[in-house]
Amino acid sequence: MPKSKSLPALRERDPDARRERILAAAGEVFAKAGFERGSVREISLKAQVNVASINYYFGSKAGLYREVLLVSHQLLLEQEPPPQLTEEPEQSLRAWIHFCLRFVLMKRSAHPVLGRLMAHEMHHPTAALGELVKMVIKPNFANLVKIVEALTKGSLDKAQQEMAAHQIIAMCVHFDHSREVIGRLGFAVPEAEAGIARLANSVAEMALRGLTSKKPQTKKKSLA
Amino acid sequence: MPKSKSLPALRERDPDARRERILAAAGEVFAKAGFERGSVREISLKAQVNVASINYYFGSKAGLYREVLLVSHQLLLEQEPPPQLTEEPEQSLRAWIHFCLRFVLMKRSAHPVLGRLMAHEMHHPTAALGELVKMVIKPNFANLVKIVEALTKGSLDKAQQEMAAHQIIAMCVHFDHSREVIGRLGFAVPEAEAGIARLANSVAEMALRGLTSKKPQTKKKSLA
DNA sequence: AGCGTTTATAAACAAGCGTTTTAAATTCAT
């Protein structure tokens, strides 16, 4: 299928460019509002494209969403490979937390809103969640669990390690998920490198101390 | 305004009962779907009431939502007063975390779904968020900060204390907010007392160690 | 040129939403 980009048609009629425009616009809209709240009409308006084009190119709104969600994650994970467990578990954990916070908080130039896509998906799952979990979430979670395992070898069993991993993830995603409330409580959620690094440091401190310091004492809990 | 409950009308016509039925149904629907996604028609169906009754009694969908959100929180906070800082800061923190997790996770008989209401409000704020923050969130956050302050006096400044408080809240609300994904990663989010207490213990352990153990060393971070 | 396919658009469709209207019941006060 030969392209005729060389001679510019009077009326714009480059399918690839239109497809890209739709994807970009959908990325913004879905990131802002999630799948259900994001409307195809707003997307078509932003992409300067007729509404019907969306169904023409992507079959349905759900098809477009799936494409946006998955390819954008693939792209980012290729550009910024997630940190693995190295010989220095402490540094690995710091790197993992920093990576996660960057992923979730940072306003990227390439894809300014990727974290929000996943946030919506986590809070309001769609049919695409399964693929996202398998492709992105599960592997990264497994990496984190390996790091935690290396840091707590012996002192925590598998279930406790996973629970701790969830707690660490909690401290990362919370600042995105509850951004509005956190802001109203007087805390400015960082969006740039410096602030994110500072937050990552604080989270890593708590995680490292919480994981590695000796168990204070296994005293009986006195329920109030 | 005299009530005529003594003689039961052939057709049910007790305004108070209807109002209560609407409130209960709205609680379920809004907790499940949030404000926007919850429809007045579903509520009217569940309450066995005409759609117009909702506007008759509450003015609008937003008015009904505000009523549901605020009075249900008031009721719960009267029944279960939130923990304050006592002479034993460690126990106070444990109690606070346990309270927060119960609030967020537990399926109550009185109001089975209260935590979900706030979760939706945090993730997708409505006009009622302001009141909720002022009434419920801000005071409880202030309590937590006081506890953290007592535990870290001297070693952390005010801003660091607040950041730590947010991290502790994160570990509590995450298990509700990201319930679906956490489930798919193989972790069963507890809904009953025993499991919640166990989770609260784990969170408290990490928080306490993270807050109170000495700073390991303020080494320069080596960014990957 | 002309034919067939691909692509683009406008318009219509069916369904759902919150709300309002209209009108019929029921209750209350006189």
Place this chain on the structure above:
DNA sequence: ATGAATTTAAAACGCTTGTTTATAAACGCT
């Protein structure tokens, strides 16, 4: 009992949603 006020209910309104249909324009090809 009769008239006014309150409460219920059905229907319609106006709007937005995702999708489909019908039509027209632009292209590749012979």
